[in-house]
Amino acid sequence: MEIIDLLPDLRMLRFEVGHAYLWRDPDGLTLIDTGVAGSGPEIERAVRGIGHERGDVRRVVLTHFHEDHTGSAAEVAGWGDVTVMAGRADAPVVRGEVPPPPPVLTDAPAWERELYENKPPLPPAPPVRVDRELADGDVLDFGGGTRVVGAPGHTEGSIALYLPDPRVLFTGDAVANVGGRTVLGVFNLDRSRALASFRRLAELPTDIACFGHGDPVVGDASAALRAAAAAAR
Numbered sequence: 001m002e003i004i005d006l007l008p009d010l011r012m013l014r015f016e017v018g019h020a021y022l023w024r025d026p027d028g029l030t031l032i033d034t035g036v037a038g039s040g041p042e043i044e045r046a047v048r049g050i051g052h053e054r055g056d057v058r059r060v061v062l063t064h065f066h067e068d069h070t071g072s073a074a075e076v077a078g079w080g081d082v083t084v085m086a087g088r089a090d091a092p093v094v095r096g097e098v099p100p101p102p103p104v105l106t107d108a109p110a111w112e113r114e115l116y117e118n119k120p121p122l123p124p125a126p127p128v129r130v131d132r133e134l135a136d137g138d139v140l141d142f143g144g145g146t147r148v149v150g151a152p153g154h155t156e157g158s159i160a161l162y163l164p165d166p167r168v169l170f171t172g173d174a175v176a177n178v179g180g181r182t183v184l185g186v187f188n189l190d191r192s193r194a195l196a197s198f199r200r201l202a203e204l205p206t207d208i209a210c211f212g213h214g215d216p217v218v219g220d221a222s223a224a225l226r227a228a229a230a231a232a233r
């Protein structure tokens with residue numbers, strides 16, 4: 001894992017698969033997604049790297065139920081006084097009450113279906129409690145008031161997070177950056193709804209866009225997102 005400074009209070013935890021992000025407030029840390037199962041020690045290394053202890057993690061926000069985002073949530077949830085949050089429709093999967101539905105690739109391009117067929121298997125995500133179920137429009141008490149933006153399509157309960165003051169957007173897998181190109185995320189449950197969510201996210205005034213897969217876009221990310229959303233089919 002590589003740790004990348006995006007802002008004084010924002011680190012990217014660049015995992016091989018499924019990135020996570022660490023946001024710092026005076027009252028503690030917020031982890032956005034958690035990488036695959038077994039990433040706890042690397043997350044702890046990132047936490048220590050900014051002068052904190054793992055017990056300082058106060059919130060874990062999961063953008064959706066996929067195992068490369070929720071894999072280490074159960075581990076981190078045991079570190080201390082942690083509130084685990086996820087989109088309402090994904091919460092039963094995150095809790096392990098419902099098996100994760102596979103993507104529906106019938107209307108996906110051939111390259112995406114091929115990518116899915118050749119995807120190396122990932123360790124399953126251990127179930128984790130969800131203390132707070134999130135919905136579009138909710139405001140969270142970190143990052144100066146972070147807005148939850150519903151982004152259904154990749155999964156039913158996919159959420160994005162928007163920090164209005166630093167104009168930072170965490171897209172989860174609603175959007176990805178593949179080989180320097182900003183594109184619709186892959187392996188969606190409902191591609192047409194995912195496209196609509198992508199277009200909605202692109203309307204937000206964003207300086208830094210952080211994705212679940214691929215490098216962030218730093219500096220007028222809105223322009224890149226709008227162009228990519230307009231080109232997406």
Ligand SMILES: [Zn+2]
Pocket residue numbers: 064066154173
């Ligand atoms: Zn995903």
